Amino acid sequence: MSGADSDLFFQRAADNQEHLIIRGDWVLTHYAELRERIAQDQTPAIQSADLRELGKLDTAGAQLLAELLGPELLSRLAEQDDGIGHKQGILLQRVAQTIEKSPPPPAPQGVLIVDLLARIGAASLAFWHHLVDLLGFTGLVLASLARNILRPGNWRVTSLVAQIEVTGLNALPIVALLTFMVGAVVAFLGATILESFGATIYTIDLVAFSFLREFGVLLTAILLAGRTASAYTAQIGSMKANEEIDAIRALGLNPIDLLVLPRVLAMLIALPILTLVAMFFGLLGGALVCMVSLDISPSMFLGTLQQNMDVQHFYLGIAKAPVFAFLIALIGCLEGFKVSGSAQSVGEHTTSSVVQSIFVVILVDAVAALFFMEMGW
Template identity: 60%
Template sequence: MPDTASRPGMLEQDAHRLSAVGDWTLPHYARLREAVAKVHQAESIDLQRLGELDTSGAALLVDLLGPEGVHDIAQWAPQLSPERQALLRVVADATRRPLYPPTAPRSGLTAALARLGQVVELLARQQLRLVAFIGLTLTTLLATLVTPRRWRITSLAAQVQQSGLNAIPIVALLTFLVGAVVAFLGATVLRDFGATIYTVNLVAYAFLREFGVLLAAILLAGRTASAFTAQIGAMKANEELDALRAQGLDPVQLLVLPRVLAMVVSLPILALIGTLSGMLGGALVCAMALDISTTQFLTILQRDIPLSHFAVGIGKAPLFAFVIAVIGCLEGFKAGASAQSVGEHTTSSVVQSIFMVILLDALAALFFMEMGW
């Protein structure tokens, strides 16, 4: 057999049986595969002149003999070494085993519960990533505060203009219209009780505590968080983030901190403008539909509405701003190298930001109610 060990592998067929000759190894796989494809499955094969054998040649022998024939190889080919017999059996077992284990059919309820479990697991992992990124952002912020040479004032001012000043018109217009709608609703409902004067209180409480900051936060979640995700996602797709790291720059410090701080500065200002615009819309409706003059409107505000309600509303703005900015930046870092991935994560950042803002606002409302504030 030594004189045949170095021969190219081949499959010889005579009148009696098949013979495997030479090396059945990967370099000869293509030619051997063509030879095996021309032969019908055999019950046995002469392996006395077989040279070298690897997994590719073993796979071809299994195709030729079938898994059952390989299982009984010790009986019809006792001259084959135990190592090669074991190799053939392992390859035969691998080809007989399905790639994916069969799953039992699920009923409608079982499938729905399984899908619900997958969604819950996905949300849990998503929240863990958010908490981890919040921790990374805070630690980077603390490390940057103690080193003033790392402060990026220019970038911060540019982000304040983009996320805050440029959003003033849309925030003012939207809250003005909502204020008018709330005043119309109050006038319609309270007229039946002869208490239309309390429309002023309704508008004031609604915008001082909730609508002023909430509408501004939702607008920034849709306008600015998506912009953060798209900007960072495009930079990642263009490998600009890798270039920053190669230059020894921290992307969190360079890209995330200016955006987060800009949002923390901008949202309280927008919330104040939104509150004033909403009450202006309510005052206009009161003057036109309820004969409540602007002077009377302001007098009721000063006399009956404590300033603490404004503090409750504006105090939620920095928290909302931080969460919106962090979610927008995190989704940008999670985006892939394709335009589709950037679009998907941009949508995800808007949905997550709005959801988190409403959730935090609901929790804050419950907390302030229990505290009596």
């Protein structure tokens, strides 16, 4: 069909340019001609239309009608069912509803600096909300702990022992292996650097100082942040998704007492013990490298360690373990309670708990190192 015959598809009324008369077959065969005719129509907006002369209709034609008349007018005409078939009315209604529900076109891109500032503001606001949530959750946990500490009947001993096994005992091999290798690496690097100064004996002090004050507790905390905080989030998040936490509340039980306290206490017990193990195996790795590479015997290693290292370094290192344990357990449990109900949400909050835990551990350790340095400890 030629463009000259396009009035067979639609034509505006002579006495009312806002009224359109639809006629002919609006099907895929005439799609190109209909698209061109609609693009050429520049007269006033259409307020009403007559579909009584409409012939055949398919989805492509219905979409073009919706583009020409607008989804609201098309839906209203389809509901009136004035001169069109029942099937055609249903098709027009479905197409009009689909177009009305379609998402709006993306907003035009703004200025780069404005977008950057907007992202920074959104990130800062999200960080503030995370901080407020963490402080509020800390208050809930401390209140629950104070409420139950003098009530032995409320203690979840079985759950606590199970969490200690999962958190501490099962993590023992990986902590020991990792710290042993890091201790060996630190000793090897120290020996390589100090050899040029003829001071290889100070490799012992380097290994002992680094593991007693920093590496022992820091490596253990980072390992548990990735291993245990993620497990806490996944466990509580799965319970949240399966509505088990709602069931616990419906039974009159407190999820904080039942789920959070055993995990927090287990972490408070397990992390200091694992820190002791990490310190021991770190020193063991350093002693092995000293014995093999520097001909320093184990007795000489221990004698130098006892002579040059104050017990204060050990106290400063082990004092950070409960703080790290409390923060890691809190963040892991809090992210679990934030799960919205889908598997994707569980994965997102599990990742978030690991990132937040590691970030907080390193931040607190840096602040503690600066504080200890200023205090001269």
